[in-house]
Amino acid sequence: MEQEYRVEVKAMAKHHPELDILTEHAAGSLSLAQAACVSAHLSYCDCCSLTVTHLQTVGAAMFESLDPAPVGDAILDRVLTRLDEEAPLCYQPAQRSGQDATPALLSRLMAGDFSELVWKKVTDALRMTPIRTGDRQFEFSLLHIKAGGEIPHHDHRGSEMTLVLQGGFSDDRGSYYPGDFIYRSKNDVHAPRAFADEDCLCLAVIDAPLR
Numbered sequence: 001m002e003q004e005y006r007v008e009v010k011a012m013a014k015h016h017p018e019l020d021i022l023t024e025h026a027a028g029s030l031s032l033a034q035a036a037c038v039s040a041h042l043s044y045c046d047c048c049s050l051t052v053t054h055l056q057t058v059g060a061a062m063f064e065s066l067d068p069a070p071v072g073d074a075i076l077d078r079v080l081t082r083l084d085e086e087a088p089l090c091y092q093p094a095q096r097s098g099q100d101a102t103p104a105l106l107s108r109l110m111a112g113d114f115s116e117l118v119w120k121k122v123t124d125a126l127r128m129t130p131i132r133t134g135d136r137q138f139e140f141s142l143l144h145i146k147a148g149g150e151i152p153h154h155d156h157r158g159s160e161m162t163l164v165l166q167g168g169f170s171d172d173r174g175s176y177y178p179g180d181f182i183y184r185s186k187n188d189v190h191a192p193r194a195f196a197d198e199d200c201l202c203l204a205v206i207d208a209p210l211r
Contacts, residue, residue, distance in 0.1 A: 013045045013179035021183065022048060026055035033138035037161045037181075037205045044179030117142065125149025125194070128204075143202045145169060145194040155189040158207040167200035169193055 017025070017038055024030045025038045042049040119127040127144045145151065147167070162182040169176055171190040176182055184190065194200035 013041065013048075013177075013181065015174070015176060015180040015182055016045060016048050017041065017181050017183065019051075022051055023055055026052045027059060031138050032135040033133045033140040033205045034161060036133060036140065037163050037203055040163050040165075040203060041179065041181040045181075119144060123149075123152070126151055138205050138207050141204050143200075143204050145192070145200040145202070147194055147199050148196040149200075150191055150193040153189060153191040155187055158186055160184040160188075161203075161205040163203040165201045165203060167198040168195050169200045169202075170195070 021030070021034075021038065025035055028035075030038065042052060117129040119129050121127050125146045126149065128141045129144075131140045131142060133140050142165075143162075145167075160183070162176075162184070164176050164178050164180045164182075166178060168178065168180075169192040171192050173190065175195075
């Protein structure tokens, strides 16, 4: 049976990417899947969005201060050719005025309603569906946790980025609501539990299987 999901956009999240992650995002050095997750957070968070804008401004100023390097005709021709290509992640800014607004990048990647996705049952409380980004280094998925459901204690063989889209969950470090961004590094252990009154929907990006 299809189930409808609603993504609520809050004015300001309480949990944010660290400055080094925002710096990598501004520099364009994050993987595609990670950049997508951070971009979705920016559609919730004016503070982080402004920080990224400032970082990009600083980076542009630093480039302008560098001495120009000679460029061969072959490289110049390749660059000019790519100017006519469509940007792979081109999207309109998110609409923040209504509660039913969906982060624009998420809409672009999914190209459809949540109810049309094929979900895989992982446990009685957890379902997931992968989102294809073309990034082979990171698994990018939507996670659905039943209201009051708990994911068993697990640790991470690598990094994990999580962005709450709907509902929320808590673990031993705090409580997380729509727009909140959570980063877990290798060997971090936790057991997320969805709030009792609403199902939880999250974006998750991992670079190694959970354990």
